[in-house]
Amino acid sequence: MSSKENMLYVHPVPVRLWHWINASGFIVLIGTGFQIRYAESIHLMSLNHAITLHNYIGLIVVANYFIWLGFYFSTGKIRIYVPDFPRLIPQIITQVRYYGYGIFKGDPNPHAMTSQNKFNPLQQQAYLAIMIFILPAQIITGIFLWRIAGYEEYINLLGGIKIIDTVHVLLFFFFISFIIVHCYLSTLGSSMLAHFKAMVTGYEEHH
Amino acid sequence: MKSMSTVTRYMEACLLAACTLSFSQALALENSECMECHSDETLTKESTDNILQMELTKSLYVDEAAFNRSVHNANGITCVDCHADIEELNWDDDLPHAATLQPVQCVMCHEESAVEFKESVHMAMRTKGITMTCYACHGYHSVKQMASASVSERMDYVCLKCHNPYQSHDWLPSKEAHFANVDCVVCHSPEAPRHTHLRFFDLAGSTYYQTDSLMEKIGVKAKDFMATVDTDKDGAVNRDEFDDLMLRLKLKNIRTVLHAELVAAIDASAHGIVKQGAQKECSQCHCSNSSYFKAVNFVFTDPDGGLVHHEVDRSVLESYYVSHFYLLGGTRIKLLDKIGLIIVACGALVVLGHITIRVLTVPWRRKHSADSE
Numbered sequence A: 001m002s003s004k005e006n007m008l009y010v011h012p013v014p015v016r017l018w019h020w021i022n023a024s025g026f027i028v029l030i031g032t033g034f035q036i037r038y039a040e041s042i043h044l045m046s047l048n049h050a051i052t053l054h055n056y057i058g059l060i061v062v063a064n065y066f067i068w069l070g071f072y073f074s075t076g077k078i079r080i081y082v083p084d085f086p087r088l089i090p091q092i093i094t095q096v097r098y099y100g101y102g103i104f105k106g107d108p109n110p111h112a113m114t115s116q117n118k119f120n121p122l123q124q125q126a127y128l129a130i131m132i133f134i135l136p137a138q139i140i141t142g143i144f145l146w147r148i149a150g151y152e153e154y155i156n157l158l159g160g161i162k163i164i165d166t167v168h169v170l171l172f173f174f175f176i177s178f179i180i181v182h183c184y185l186s187t188l189g190s191s192m193l194a195h196f197k198a199m200v201t202g203y204e205e206h207h
Numbered sequence B: 001m002k003s004m005s006t007v008t009r010y011m012e013a014c015l016l017a018a019c020t021l022s023f024s025q026a027l028a029l030e031n032s033e034c035m036e037c038h039s040d041e042t043l044t045k046e047s048t049d050n051i052l053q054m055e056l057t058k059s060l061y062v063d064e065a066a067f068n069r070s071v072h073n074a075n076g077i078t079c080v081d082c083h084a085d086i087e088e089l090n091w092d093d094d095l096p097h098a099a100t101l102q103p104v105q106c107v108m109c110h111e112e113s114a115v116e117f118k119e120s121v122h123m124a125m126r127t128k129g130i131t132m133t134c135y136a137c138h139g140y141h142s143v144k145q146m147a148s149a150s151v152s153e154r155m156d157y158v159c160l161k162c163h164n165p166y167q168s169h170d171w172l173p174s175k176e177a178h179f180a181n182v183d184c185v186v187c188h189s190p191e192a193p194r195h196t197h198l199r200f201f202d203l204a205g206s207t208y209y210q211t212d213s214l215m216e217k218i219g220v221k222a223k224d225f226m227a228t229v230d231t232d233k234d235g236a237v238n239r240d241e242f243d244d245l246m247l248r249l250k251l252k253n254i255r256t257v258l259h260a261e262l263v264a265a266i267d268a269s270a271h272g273i274v275k276q277g278a279q280k281e282c283s284q285c286h287c288s289n290s291s292y293f294k295a296v297n298f299v300f301t302d303p304d305g306g307l308v309h310h311e312v313d314r315s316v317l318e319s320y321y322v323s324h325f326y327l328l329g330g331t332r333i334k335l336l337d338k339i340g341l342i343i344v345a346c347g348a349l350v351v352l353g354h355i356t357i358r359v360l361t362v363p364w365r366r367k368h369s370a371d372s373e
């Protein structure tokens, strides 16, 4: 193992805590989500239990979201998510070229991780979009579906319950797809498990 | 099937009305004769016929206007058809009929309902010494025709008089949504046939459209509704015909949305409410092949208070025009499942593709790193 000097502290405690609660929450939400939508062909648990579990876990994920939001905004660390605009496009092209070509050839990753700049621009933009738009959209539609009668006015303003549900379902599929790609990408560190370890211990191996 | 049963019901009603009509004609006792005294709001009597067995003053006033709107009046049932022990009015006396009349037997005419009611929890109360009459639920002089009533009207009119559903049903998620859209008896009398009622709601006027008011906007007579809409003449409005209709309305700038509700048919089997007999299996409703959504109807109330039902194919419930009704699982939009499969498959294929290329390019990387050393 590498010594402490080669290690970079990238994921503070609140981020790690948030992340693993979020990840396990999502797994349960996806499982119960399938049970709710396909009750006639999946029989993991009764529909009633699936809905109750989905609601409770959903609320935990919502509360957890505020840990993330609170941490990044209160510490000002949200800066790591703000791109260096003039260089963003070229950087993204470089990063895409790496994943689509350089990585096969054995080129080094063009993005060098530092604790102020832990994400490559692709990660940065994807995570930002997810945390600022997509996850909140899922949360809001989820809360509306949880108390349909109570939020009737807002639901009707947005075009009706069917629209709300359609958004929730499409994002559900998106998150499944995201998790597959996300897990794969996180094996592409300096070793297969490097990023995973970092998300557990906080320290990423440094080169 | 459906039109058959409507016809037989109609015939039964006619028969009933005919029998009773000839019966009352023989007596020739007109409602107006009773109303000579009973339209007096101050007419009362002292009575001990109440649960407290106390002497209380009972009003003998009959609201004629309300009676005239009732389903019984509409079907030719007169005062003495129900108060059948009044055979004649003796105008020489102050009181032209017996002071104490027999209790009205609804069962005379509604045997089937009475049979179903016998088996129910509300009848079983008799063992505890409480008798529940038919009119505890229905009322008597102003029994309304309920076929066109909304879920909330039905509940207010019947079950909510005695029950607060929020005190039970702790297990039920989204209680408010269920109670707003599902008739109590749909769950509590699972044997009763049920329909999904679809109504055109006028967004501009905030009311429901009636057949004539909706059709006149697209220049069609109300009675030609099906002839116009059901272009393939199979007796039901299918998805394409529905989309055409909505498009025509849209072109005329008519802002309407469809409201849907799950109600029980007006049928004697609605009375079969038994303890622990309710539908508790959520997935009976919330699955794509649920039997609860077999019968879907457009519902219009006609100016004369009558009801018009037009059969609709259940796939119409999947339409985005019915945007205010969505039943988890039950009216699932199948297209979304296909889109979902594509989204997930894309993610998986990108990963698998990337891994494959990485494996295939191992020799290239080896060569490359050897070169650079």
Ligand code: HEM
Binding pocket: A011, A015, A019, A022, A023, A024, A026, A123, A127, A130, A131, A135, A179, A182, A183, A186, A195, A196, A197, A199
């Ligand atoms: C079982 C599922 C998951 C695993 C194994 C996993 C793994 C990881 C790992 C190893 C990292 C660090 C690597 C990196 O910095 O890119 C990471 C970061 C991240 N993951 Fe996940 N993840 C999972 C699910 C999720 C889900 C469901 C979401 C969001 C909906 C998510 C959002 C994120 C975000 C936003 C970061 C960056 C964290 C930060 O702000 O520092 N992950 N994940």
